[in-house]
């Protein structure tokens with residue numbers, strides 16, 4: 066307590082001493098500051114050497130043992146070491162990434178992190194005994210997880226405080242973290258961060274401390290962050306959390322201090338770039354800060370509108386935005402590989418000069434990353450082991466939000482008569498896979514050998530869409546709202562989600578078998594393709610088949626020539642559907658799943674047969690192709 | 706100025722038989738592609754109820770499901786499309802021979818069209834080949850250094866905005882150069898009709914172009930601009946029409962063909978303007 070008071074007093078004193086001109090940007094005070102267990106808390110003082118692309122940092126860690134175990138070590142993610150060379154587990158099978166050849170990198174272009182001091186309350190420096198461990202693959206050359214043995218055992222419920230020093234050097238951007246030309250810096254996965262000591266499925270507690278493995282992102286505990294960045298004042302700095310202080314450092318030439326404060330985050334990222342222009346706005350209780358490179362200034366309103374739409378939609382359909390602020394970072398095109406990513410309270414977008422408004426790649430990306438503030442930052446499931454839990458929900462909501470505001474046939478793009486909805490794009494990403502049965506969704510990221518995005522993002526989102534269409538959007542919303550309310554600021558797992566789904570379905574007396582459905586979606590490799598095979602008016606039969614082993618019931622709509630119709634149920638377990646109609650009427654068409662509820666169906670075109678097809682659109686599109694030939698011939702004959 | 710435009714317009718319109726002939730050739734080639742496309746689409750989704758959905762407007766899932774299931778459809782249509790374009794380019798040398806000689810002589814008959822097309826075909830072919838080589842050389846001079854010097858474009862330019870404007874600038878520069886060569890080739894062909902000697906005609910064509918460069922250049926650029934406007938109008942107004950009824954399909958086809966005719970008329974107008 067005394068120490069905390071001393072520390073705070075020191076901070077205030079430092080602030081008065083070092084800063085002459087300053088700007089305060091405060092987040093909304095109505096924001097609830099104690100939503101999580103606050104297990105891992107960090108005060109970090111950063112001294113950025115922008116010329117050396119590195120920073121030396123002082124970190125005060127405050128970590129609480131919430132387990133019933135007595136701990137004798139702390140484990141830290143040291144993920145910047147994944148970019149040390151090509152021997153790390155993350156890069157060892159990679160020679161090219163984002164189109165860059167990594168083989169010929171100079172030493173200067175690689176990054177690393179090193180803890181140089183870790184002093185406990187009794188003054189013991191624990192770094193003497195620190196060692197890198199490799200729980201996943203035993204690759205001794207991988208230094209992405211650090212074990213620091215404790216001098217004094219940490220009892221259940223006890224808090225450990227460590228005074229740490231660490232040096233971090235950024236690589237030239239490979240993927241997200243790194244530096245780019247013209248003093249661009251993105252600091253993510255940049256500090257020694259404590260891994261998660263958790264209750265395992267077998268009932269025992271243990272470290273969840275994966276090395277930086279391909280196909281993995283975040284898993285860490287919630288806590289408070291106070292981050293102070295001393296850097297050259299030509300840089301514009303933004304980051305997770307609220308910027309509480311920004312000003313020049315007295316007695317220095319060209320040095321500034323920027324201070325951030327954030328509560329209940331699982332991580333902290335920050336960015337610096339001299340050319341950023343800052344746009345700010347507020348939506349409800351949420352402050353929005355957008356850092357734009359000058360040539361993209363025209364996109365600031367598109368970023369802003371996408372954030373506002375996301376906030377409006379998600380607050381209505383999921384829950385109140387759990388933070389007071391969001392920072393949107395627009396990466397310069399020369400370091401575009403730092404974009405397309407989410408960090409708690411901060412997202413990186415991506416755009417390029419000249420993208421027309423009718424191509425909503427910017428909106429779709431911003432909406433996706435912002436939705437991660439719910440599914441990742443707040444519902445902090447293990448993205449390494451169960452990436453579908455956040456990416457699946459995020460893509461599902463990306464589809465919903467885009468389609469809601471821009472129409473389900475044209476929300477992604479609408480150019481020269483060619484259109485696509487966002488959900489259509491997600492579904493197509495799954496159904497156009499060379500092998501939709503490539504592998505199951507529910508497995509750790511590093512076990513994927515291709516198909517990661519198509520399965521984790523697209524198939525999961527399409528499966529949620531299918532579930533929504535079967536059980537109804539009201540019940541779906543109730544499930545998600547309950548899930549969010551009950552598990553926000555924790556680490557929910559698949560079992561937690563399933564529990565909520567069953568509870569809400571039961572409450573609404575729905576007979577949807579969610580366990581069977583989710584087992585097939587997540588833990589099997591089965592797919593589904595309904596196919597209408599034949600209408601035979603002489604034998605009075607209709608025949609259809611279900612290709613693939615995914616069992617799900619549906620209905621078949623039979624239309625008769627006299628305009629009447631009949632709906633027949635098709636049991637999910639039956640692969641073959643044969644219906645004999647006794648009436649004297651003639652069948653004109655038969656349609657499996659006429660409302661397209663089963664959006665996972667690999668081919669929707671073959672779900673129906675009609676004996677009186679509407680050929681008009683075929684003529685239209687054939688005529689269009691013919692006309693485009695005439696046009697192209699005429700243009701190109703200029704060359705003759 | 707307006708009188709001149711009206712005068713050239715009426716001359717172009719008087720060439721309606723030639724216009725119809727060129728249009729007819731394009732229509733035949735376009736119809737071949739249309740029939741191929743119809744058969745392919747019909748074979749893939751011709752008995753599906755999804756066609757009703759498609760009748761109300763473009764539906765991406767119907768097309769992507771069709772292409773996923775039958776990827777060869779697109780390859781097939783693409784290859785036939787390319788073949789037909791190449792075929793038209795070959796034929797257009799002959800078609801231009803008839804058209805340009807008719808315009809030069811002030812003939813309007815289809816008989817003269819074929820007669821002169823026969824006479825001048827090979828000489829015109831040589832002009833076309835020479836101008837094609839020139840066009841390729843000019844394009845190479847503009848673009849090869851660009852691709853050689855640029856390296857990693859974003860390291861070189863720092864911002865994609867500079868890159869985009871550089872590319873746009875080079876595209877415009879290429880178009881401006883191509884227009885000069887095109888004008889020269891048309892004027893040379895007119896001189897061939899007068900003098901019947903290839904090199905002399907090309908020299909005369911060049912002299913004529915230089916002597917009255919601004920006027921010819923405005924015609925050349927105007928022609929390109931009109932084509933762009935026509936295409937923009939078409940995509941804005943017509944291209945997205947639905948297929949709710951047979952009437953809308955028919956109206957779409959009629960409008961498409963009107964646009965095709967207008968394009969050819971504009972070209973004939975341009976040739977007449979160069980001749981004047």
Ligand SMILES: [Zn+2]
Nearest residue numbers: 433437456459
């Ligand atoms: Zn994501």
